[in-house]
Amino acid sequence: MFLQNYWYVAAEAFEVSRQPVPRIILGEPVVLYRTEAGAPVALEDRCCHQRAPLHRGKLEGDNIRCGYHGLVFDQTGVCTEIPEQDHVPPQARVRAYPSAEKHGWVWVWMGDCALADESLIPDFHLNTDAEWTSFQGIIEMGGASQLMVDNLLDLSHLPFLHAANIGSATDTDPELNVEKGEDFVRVTRIARGIKSSKWQNDLGIQGNVTQEKMITFRPPCHIWIAIATAEEAGPKGNGQVMNQMILNSMTPVSATSCRYHWGFARDFNHGDAGVTKYMKDATDIAFNEDKEMIEAQQKNIDLDPAAPIFNLDGDEGGVAARRLMQRLNAEQA
């Protein structure tokens, strides 16, 4: 049901500490913590003995001791101590998920450990690039990860769902191009001479703008949205290009829920805390609009999972992403 041999975002870096925290990822219980040296550890959050969640236990050095009967597991998942018996059988172990901290996020590899290769971690470096100013957020969503993939690959929803903030009322006639790769789908939207949005106005942009958005999906649930905005005329000068990158990864919790990790990076007003606060607040509002819509969709889907959907021209990217996922699921099965 879920693609296993992939890196998934398990948490923002700050969430993982010396206090174990639980996550459900692809329906599996995972406990996250850091070694004394600071490396993230991801173990099955279910003691091999009686299925107690390990996140209720305590760290001892780099190991975790179950809070129920005191079994100790090292960061590879091997049981190193059973308090009441001398012999620790080799089969006493929990699953260890390869994990890594990169680009501000903690990643876990949910499939075959032998295939885990950190160089395969998707490139979300703009979360932490010193040349850009960025902020991040997390949203627990009561809707399938795929619904957010559809959402982000088809930005025709901006003038409607986000009319009051990030949408431009006239952004309804873009040039659309869809590129379908072996392991990615890329939608390019170019909107020329559209009205600037509320958000842009508040940041001092007046009049019309031209925006190029390049949206790249990579399995299983990662999306980059590169946005280049140029004012046609106005106080910021003709043709000045502002670049933004929205980083998105929607880790499935279950078939009908996900944990959405996002980042927002910009190359303008670098380090301006006031602009950052404004944009963070606006993003929180807009992404909450997405959350409400995705959860409302999911309720309709739950009511009748067989109800048809109808693909528009703008869904070419979403449809390609679904097909790519189907192909990869078939290959996995």
Next chain:
Amino acid sequence: MFLQNYWYVAAEAFEVSRQPVPRIILGEPVVLYRTEAGAPVALEDRCCHQRAPLHRGKLEGDNIRCGYHGLVFDQTGVCTEIPEQDHVPPQARVRAYPSAEKHGWVWVWMGDCALADESLIPDFHLNTDAEWTSFQGIIEMGGASQLMVDNLLDLSHLPFLHAANIGSATDTDPELNVEKGEDFVRVTRIARGIKSSKWQNDLGIQGNVTQEKMITFRPPCHIWIAIATAEEAGPKGNGQVMNQMILNSMTPVSATSCRYHWGFARDFNHGDAGVTKYMKDATDIAFNEDKEMIEAQQKNIDLDPAAPIFNLDGDEGGVAARRLMQRLNAEQA
């Protein structure tokens, strides 16, 4: 599972406005709104594109624009605009349910549109008859519609469930008559010389009364209770007959829940606001007693759906109604 080719109450008239509202009827999502001219509209509350609920959208004239990607549907459910594409394919549409406002309620036809005939809307005109004084209410019930049909067809529960307000302690030996028609069941209960109830006492009726209650069930979920009450003696004079009509329609939401729309009309103390307030308060209390009991029954049914029931003489009407519904369900299937 549900009878489709029938009119169902979707809302009280005041609930339907220029602000779209959602309903679940027979398990289907429906959005209700009014045209600029005031006519009610009922559409599938699930955009044909991505299954977003239309009630989160906005009206434009008589049309509704989806709040997600901006598709516009007219009141017949036909998509008239897809913002990002010129061509609107004919299959782009949502289901339109025939609807009508009548007798203070907004009705929807859940089956084959070709069969929708407003003359088939059941006669609940006493909700709005100028010769009578009436008030209405709505109760969301966590129990099957059928449980309320059983409740209303067997008023032997009044002396017990409603002992403190509308029940008469001695109303336990009525003359009962059950008429079983092709498309209705009618139970007539005549109770002679019973003690007046708390409710009646508070309205100035003392001593004993004779009551005739005529309860008429019509599929799928409509019940009329005509009550004629005569004081045997007392300040209001011998033999004065007071008429009440309780109007009931229990629209299934799911197999285990319903939305109960009711009306209460009287031909006495016409227009007396104090009496109306007293009766409204008393009815709210009594109907909430019904709600609590129906929901408690439903919990027991959920615990063991196969637990038997035992029909009493007083259930002849309820049993006939169940058989009538079974026959109609079989005919539909």
Next chain:
Amino acid sequence: MFLQNYWYVAAEAFEVSRQPVPRIILGEPVVLYRTEAGAPVALEDRCCHQRAPLHRGKLEGDNIRCGYHGLVFDQTGVCTEIPEQDHVPPQARVRAYPSAEKHGWVWVWMGDCALADESLIPDFHLNTDAEWTSFQGIIEMGGASQLMVDNLLDLSHLPFLHAANIGSATDTDPELNVEKGEDFVRVTRIARGIKSSKWQNDLGIQGNVTQEKMITFRPPCHIWIAIATAEEAGPKGNGQVMNQMILNSMTPVSATSCRYHWGFARDFNHGDAGVTKYMKDATDIAFNEDKEMIEAQQKNIDLDPAAPIFNLDGDEGGVAARRLMQRLNAEQA
């Protein structure tokens, strides 16, 4: 799924009164009340007529009248009155569960009435023995009864789950003995010279102690834990033995929840209210730690019921209890 021909604890004695109270036991709805003479009555909490719960009704002498249509049932479950009809058919009845009050608890027999024998009620007399001081408690647990059986048969969890109160940090190397009877499992744990626990310290015990714990499981869900504690040295004198008995009965509500009735009796500081209060508070804390762990286990089990468990040496008792239950279930089926 559940063993039927057994006595189960339905309530603490004080919970059963002239006000009917509902319970779900082995998935069945049961109403409990007392006769005028004070004897407990347990009836099916589902009227044979329309499945209304009888606990919403009222007592009339030793009988209960359904709050919906007024049917009356005596304490044997036989319907004695149907208000609107003269004839009461013999099949009009609800199930009566043999019940008894013993050892401070109200018991019900969930199986064949012909086999109900009060002498089979398990011996929990220390709840009410005048020579001992005791207190009781009730915990609703969102976890299977079996999880609590595992918990109590393997007290190796004390130094970990209850480290802050009743556990001794060095109680990890006991002498263990498991006796497997036809109808019981008994685990004896002797821990010599272990550190006294926080709890013992607060009660004036210092230094090391030797503890013998004898844990006896009897189907379907009863456990006695007899604890004999001797100080090695200290203000209470060498070799003074203090006896405690923890009485436990975990009545299944459903396959994944139970109602845990417990008692705690001691033969020391007899009648000392301060000691009783201290121990009651400490027990509440410790048993709530158990509740949180059992509910966390159950969530993991719900997530993947097929996830394996791994038995340790200390699970010999728990495994024997599971096998005994499996054998009895097979015999029942």
